[in-house]
Amino acid sequence: xxxxxxxxxxxxxxxxxxxxxxxxxxxxxxxxxxxxxxxxxxxxxxxxxxxxxxxxxxxxxxxxxxxxxxxxxxxxxxxxxxxxxxxxxxxxxxxxxxxxxxxxxxxxxxx
Amino acid sequence: xxxxxxxxxxxxxxxxxxxxxxxxxxxxxxxxxxxxxxxxxxxxxxxxxxxxxxxxxxxxxxxxxxxxxxxxxxxxxxxxxxxxxxxxxxxxxxxxxxxxxxxxxxxxxxxxx
Numbered sequence: 462x463x464x465x466x467x468x469x470x471x472x473x474x475x476x477x478x479x480x481x482x483x484x485x486x487x488x489x490x491x492x493x494x495x496x497x498x499x500x501x502x503x504x505x506x507x508x509x510x511x512x513x514x515x516x517x518x519x520x521x522x523x524x525x526x527x528x529x530x531x532x533x534x535x536x537x538x539x540x541x542x543x544x545x546x547x548x549x550x551x552x553x554x555x556x557x558x559x560x561x562x563x564x565x566x567x568x569x570x571x572x
Numbered sequence: 573x574x575x576x577x578x579x580x581x582x583x584x585x586x587x588x589x590x591x592x593x594x595x596x597x598x599x600x601x602x603x604x605x606x607x608x609x610x611x612x613x614x615x616x617x618x619x620x621x622x623x624x625x626x627x628x629x630x631x632x633x634x635x636x637x638x639x640x641x642x643x644x645x646x647x648x649x650x651x652x653x654x655x656x657x658x659x660x661x662x663x664x665x666x667x668x669x670x671x672x673x674x675x676x677x678x679x680x681x682x683x684x685x
Contacts, residue, residue: 492671494673506675509671549614551615558627558670559630560628562617563614
């Protein structure tokens with residue numbers, strides 16, 4: 462079945478350092494969504510990418526969708542303590558219906 | 573506040589029992605999704621309904637069932653509960669069948685003892 466893996470599983474950074482999480486699918490995705498889940502909270506939608514090679518920015522966050530639509534990345538510049546949480550990608554294969562979430566990357570930011 | 577309401581917030585029950593989790597989607601949303609999240613684990617897709625009909629099914633156990641009612645609220649029924657069913661169950665809603673953002677509820681924490 463469709464698998465969506467994310468690396469790394471965990472990341473500790475010092476405040477001010479950059480952070481990147483990578484999302485890889487075994488099959489082509491029709492689109493990719495990114496969510497953030499704070500500790501003890503629920504996932505919150507961040508963004509959706511649809512086009513091959515698409516890049517979108519939200520303040521310090523940069524999202525990319527791969528040319529082959531099988532991978533994506535989220536890059537955070539100059540992390541802050543408010544960035545703490547688990548970041549999930551999610552996607553649907555081209556011909557399927559199931560919105561599958563990636564395995565997630567847990568980010569911890571230390572002062 | 574996402575606008576998605578889940579009840580109850582917490583549920584503690586014994587093995588072998590049956591429970592019902594309830595979800596009211598955001599106003600205007602026609603799709604309801606159910607996800608299971610075990611401790612420090614990812615989000616496992618269970619099932620999706622769109623406007624009352626089942627649209628997609630994940631690795632949902634046969635002991636689990638769900639439905640979406642005409643008023644669009646949804647219920648997830650878990651029966652013959654096992655210790656391993658202890659998890660956080662999230663409901664999410666979206667406006668369309670697919671390719672639209674999901675809005676998650678706060679979840680129901682199920683503990684099976």
